[in-house]
Amino acid sequence: MITFRFGLDGDLTAPVDDRLTVGDERVVDFLAKVARKLLAPAVARRHPELGSLGYFLRPAELTRAVSRMRREDAIVFPRGNVFHVPPANVDTIFVYSWALSALAGNHNVVRISSRSAAAADTILAALNEVDADPVIRRTQRMVTYGRDDALTAALSQWADLRVIWGGDAAVEAIRKHPLRPSARDLTFPDRTSWAAISAAGWRAADPAARREAVVGFSNDAYWFDQAACSSPRTVFLVGTDTADVRSEFVELLLDVVDQRGWQVDAAMAVEKRVNAYGLAATGAVTALDFPANSVTAMSLAAVPDAPRRWIGAGAFPFAEVGSLLDLVPAMNRQDQTFSHFGFAPAELRAFALALAGRGVDRIVPFGSALTFSAIWDGYDLPHEFTRLTTVAP
Amino acid sequence: MSVFTLPQAVKEEVLLKDLSELVDHHRDRCEPYARILAANGYSSASSIAELPWLPVRLFKNLELKSIPDDEVFKVLTSSGTTGEVSRIYLDKAAAATQTRQLGATVQSVLGPKRLPMLLIDTKAMLKDRRSFSARGAGVLGMSTFGRDHVWALDNDGHVDLDAIRGFLAKHGDAPFLIFGFTYLVWLHLYEVARDNGLDLSQGILIHSGGWKKLVDQAVSPSDFRARLAEVGLVNTHNFYGMVEQIGTIFLEGPSGGSLYCPDFADVIVRDPVTWRELPPGEPGLLEVVSTLPTSYPGHVLLTEDLGVVHGIDDGDWPGKHFSVLGRLPRAEARGCSDTYREAA
Numbered sequence: 001m002i003t004f005r006f007g008l009d010g011d012l013t014a015p016v017d018d019r020l021t022v023g024d025e026r027v028v029d030f031l032a033k034v035a036r037k038l039l040a041p042a043v044a045r046r047h048p049e050l051g052s053l054g055y056f057l058r059p060a061e062l063t064r065a066v067s068r069m070r071r072e073d074a075i076v077f078p079r080g081n082v083f084h085v086p087p088a089n090v091d092t093i094f095v096y097s098w099a100l101s102a103l104a105g106n107h108n109v110v111r112i113s114s115r116s117a118a119a120a121d122t123i124l125a126a127l128n129e130v131d132a133d134p135v136i137r138r139t140q141r142m143v144t145y146g147r148d149d150a151l152t153a154a155l156s157q158w159a160d161l162r163v164i165w166g167g168d169a170a171v172e173a174i175r176k177h178p179l180r181p182s183a184r185d186l187t188f189p190d191r192t193s194w195a196a197i198s199a200a201g202w203r204a205a206d207p208a209a210r211r212e213a214v215v216g217f218s219n220d221a222y223w224f225d226q227a228a229c230s231s232p233r234t235v236f237l238v239g240t241d242t243a244d245v246r247s248e249f250v251e252l253l254l255d256v257v258d259q260r261g262w263q264v265d266a267a268m269a270v271e272k273r274v275n276a277y278g279l280a281a282t283g284a285v286t287a288l289d290f291p292a293n294s295v296t297a298m299s300l301a302a303v304p305d306a307p308r309r310w311i312g313a314g315a316f317p318f319a320e321v322g323s324l325l326d327l328v329p330a331m332n333r334q335d336q337t338f339s340h341f342g343f344a345p346a347e348l349r350a351f352a353l354a355l356a357g358r359g360v361d362r363i364v365p366f367g368s369a370l371t372f373s374a375i376w377d378g379y380d381l382p383h384e385f386t387r388l389t390t391v392a393p
Numbered sequence: 394m395s396v397f398t399l400p401q402a403v404k405e406e407v408l409l410k411d412l413s414e415l416v417d418h419h420r421d422r423c424e425p426y427a428r429i430l431a432a433n434g435y436s437s438a439s440s441i442a443e444l445p446w447l448p449v450r451l452f453k454n455l456e457l458k459s460i461p462d463d464e465v466f467k468v469l470t471s472s473g474t475t476g477e478v479s480r481i482y483l484d485k486a487a488a489a490t491q492t493r494q495l496g497a498t499v500q501s502v503l504g505p506k507r508l509p510m511l512l513i514d515t516k517a518m519l520k521d522r523r524s525f526s527a528r529g530a531g532v533l534g535m536s537t538f539g540r541d542h543v544w545a546l547d548n549d550g551h552v553d554l555d556a557i558r559g560f561l562a563k564h565g566d567a568p569f570l571i572f573g574f575t576y577l578v579w580l581h582l583y584e585v586a587r588d589n590g591l592d593l594s595q596g597i598l599i600h601s602g603g604w605k606k607l608v609d610q611a612v613s614p615s616d617f618r619a620r621l622a623e624v625g626l627v628n629t630h631n632f633y634g635m636v637e638q639i640g641t642i643f644l645e646g647p648s649g650g651s652l653y654c655p656d657f658a659d660v661i662v663r664d665p666v667t668w669r670e671l672p673p674g675e676p677g678l679l680e681v682v683s684t685l686p687t688s689y690p691g692h693v694l695l696t697e698d699l700g701v702v703h704g705i706d707d708g709d710w711p712g713k714h715f716s717v718l719g720r721l722p723r724a725e726a727r728g729c730s731d732t733y734r735e736a737a
Contacts, residue, residue, distance in 0.1 A: 270678070281426070288432045
């Protein structure tokens with residue numbers, strides 16, 4: 001059973017005569033109107049995460065994204081048909097992925113999970129309320145359907161590009177359906193994200209800056225229950241004798257989380273105990289600290305013991321290292337976002353160069369871990385959504 | 394003969410000593426357990442509530458045993474709804490102890506002799522491999538405490554009225570044992586007894602298996618007792634237990650409404666925010682302690698069940714008496730890797 005949530009009902013893979021261009025005015029106009037809806041105070045109050053989405057869709061941002069698609073050495077065209085499979089519960093991802101693809105002039109089918117939450121409904125309502133050129137509804141379609149291999153297979157045959165979010169299991173399941181030889185996948189598999197504090201930078205910062213850092217970090221960690229691919233989990237303390245930094249950081253974190261009124265319920269508290277005890281049982285963690293249900297702190301035996309799976313909301317393994325460069329051997333292709341506080345730009349750049357692309361796609365300050373950008377997971381999305389024609393006279 | 398004899402103060406003294414020794418016993422023999430205690434900085438306890446507890450779900454994620462591989466006599470498994478399985482390792486001594494103590498517990502209400510037994514279940518269930526571990530093991534375990542067994546349901550799960558009538562004709566005028574899962578007893582015994590005027594007045598019902606399905610039908614534990622009493626079944630005992638503490642069951646007293654702890658076991662109710670022990674009357678997370686687990690560190694377990702202690706030394710039997718109020722929901726991640734499983 002297919003539910004059409006946006007766009008015209010009917011055969012999703014039937015050929016369409018309409019053609020959009022890269023940066024098509026009708027798309028820009030539509031997205032700008034959607035942005036206005038999402039930035040309305042009533043919406044922002046109910047779903048603060050839609051505010052940053054609205055910001056991302058403002059005309060100035062759209063123009064910037066379009067300009068990134070253009071280039072001197074080739075003519076840029078839409079890639080064609082794009083089939084998006086976004087994750088179920090990070091409501092806003094499907095919009096970022098789809099909007100950039102639409103902006104590139106593609107015909108899109110987005111499969112929205114039946115388990116998607118309230119924010120997704122708000123977005124869909126906004127899309128449907130906006131007065132758009134009819135071409136939008138003919139070329140941009142969002143559907144929800146249950147397990148239907150035949151439909152997934154048909155959409156996979158239809159697509160020039162298939163965008164699979166949602167981790168290793170989703171990528172593997174959807175890859176069972178072959179693409180046409182000319183098509184390809186853009187995959188977003190399971191990721192791990194980290195945080196690091198420079199002990200020297202922390203000690204040099206004034207109390208207000210430290211607090212501001214913790215506020216940013218707490219947004220990164222607690223939004224999406226520390227389960228988004230970009231949510232920091234393990235915190236690396238970079239320097240020597242960092243116990244003072246850790247204890248002040250944890251104290252501030254407890255205070256900020258308490259002030260925000262973020263609660264960790266009993267089920268989550270038990271979940272964290274199960275995971276923390278499990279890490280202790282295997283020897284990965286040598287000390288456990290449960291100052292409150294909202295914050296679980298653990299001491300890792302060694303950097304490679306840092307867990308790469310979700311261990312609950314507000315669960316923070318800590319490990320001390322002498323310098324960022326000491327982390328390089330422990331990083332791998334699964335690692336996505338590395339959020340930081342207190343480092344000099346040169347240190348971060350040296351770290352990135354030492355990683356040499358073998359891991360970590362984003363190095364961002366505390367508070368920006370969840371901020372979506374057109375460069376994501378190591379891909380330049382506007383380029384992924386376009387194709388190039390060269391003309392040599 | 395009863396295992397419900399010790400007043401709370403006496404019990405706590407005995408249990409604190411025995412359980413503290415068990416902590417040391419398991420710490421010496423189970424390395425993962427020793428690491429957990431070390432990470433928590435545990436040294437000693439001056440009350441049962443201070444003993445280090447393990448979340449019961451750890452037995453699903455880890456192999457926790459305090460015996461060498463070649464002494465494993467039996468591995469018990471429980472299937473959870475999520476497909477994860479607890480694995481409980483018993484050596485010969487632990488297996489014998491759990492059977493003996495379970496027997497002693499039920500004999501506290503059944504008397505020392507084996508009674509004719511009516512099973513409110515279907516024999517076919519034993520063949521269903523999927524449901525066997527949970528339901529079948531419970532039925533088989535309990536069936537050793539009865540004789541002349543009769544199944545009240547036929548192979549299709551329908552009430553076998555002839556079989557029940559035959560059982561009652563033969564055994565109905567002297568005490569007999571009825572065993573079944575609570576919701577099956579409600580669905581298949583209560584209504585049938587009411588509609589067919591069956592005489593269950595000599596029956597002693599022992600039942601377990603959670604109240605969720607009955608709560609959905611707006612049947613409370615006290616409704617359950619009252620309705621069964623209307624059809625003459627006045628001796629009913631619910632019990633609470635889990636495979637992770639095999640052999641230990643908390644049994645409902647004769648006047649109903651409360652579960653009691655056998656002499657070798659106890660419960661603590663914890664506040665899920667402060668993790669401190671709560672006084673009687675305040676609901677929280679149930680922790681169960683028992684001296685039976687010697688081959689695996691299951692002697693102090695934090696369950697994912699909610700409960701409340703109703704009183705201490707003021708009920709049918711000495712010690713604490715309590716109720717189970719329901720289950721804690723499972724925490725779920727809502728992150729990026731949470732994609733639809735139906736997406737195949």
